[in-house]
Amino acid sequence: MNKMSSRTRVLTGAVAVAAVGAATFGAVSATAAAPAASGKAAPASASAAANSKDTRQVDRLTTAAATKAAQAALDAANRAGQRVTVAVVDRDGNTVVTLRGDGAGPQSYESSERKAYTAVSWNAPTSELSQRLQQTPQLKDIPGTLFLAGAVPVTAKSGPVAAVGVAGAPSGDQDEQFARAGAATLGH
Secondary structure, three states, X not given: OOOOOHHHHHHHHHHHHHHHHHHHHHHHHHHHHHHHHHOOOOOHHHHHHHOXXXXXXXXXXXXXXXXXXXXXXXXXXXXXOOOOEEEEEEOOOOEEEEEEOOXXXXXXHHHHHHHHHHXXXXXXXXXXXXXXXXXXXXXXXXOOOOOOOOEXXXXXXXXXXXXXXXXOOOOHHHHHHHHHHHHHHHHO
16 A cells, blocks of 8 residues: 655645535535526515514615715814814714815824714713713723714714714814704704
8 A cells, every 4th residue: 555645645635625615615606696696586584584673774874964064064164264174974983974174184084083983972972071081081992982072973863873073173162063063954
């Protein structure tokens, strides 16, 4: 009986594993694509899950509405002679729109997004949230947050759907004033 070298055994094993893996992947891919390729409707269980008590619908701010709010906030800042950046995030804190005004500082981009993320996370203006740091200073350690005045949540049906954050003005109070101007356009 011929003995295979260690190298030959390893190579033979690797080829066998690759062949089995490719066959399995091909079978799974073919099975997954089969209903769509055959033109058949999805199984009843898939459509039933969408209507079950285990799901819910949520309101989301459209990109057009987010852009309208961001532009309104930026316009308010421009009228006041301030150079700012405005960010609008969705209910999950993901950035939908960011407008960096002419001459806005480099730190304002990230700050506006983090302020907006903070406001939507707690469904409260960041000016209120910054006061909570006195009682609970550990809040500042939560990744992605910035507890400085300058952002307000946007609500629909009493729940947060977005937030507008502004950064770059000399004070957080001014930033928040501009954020409120942007959020106010969404009810009209």
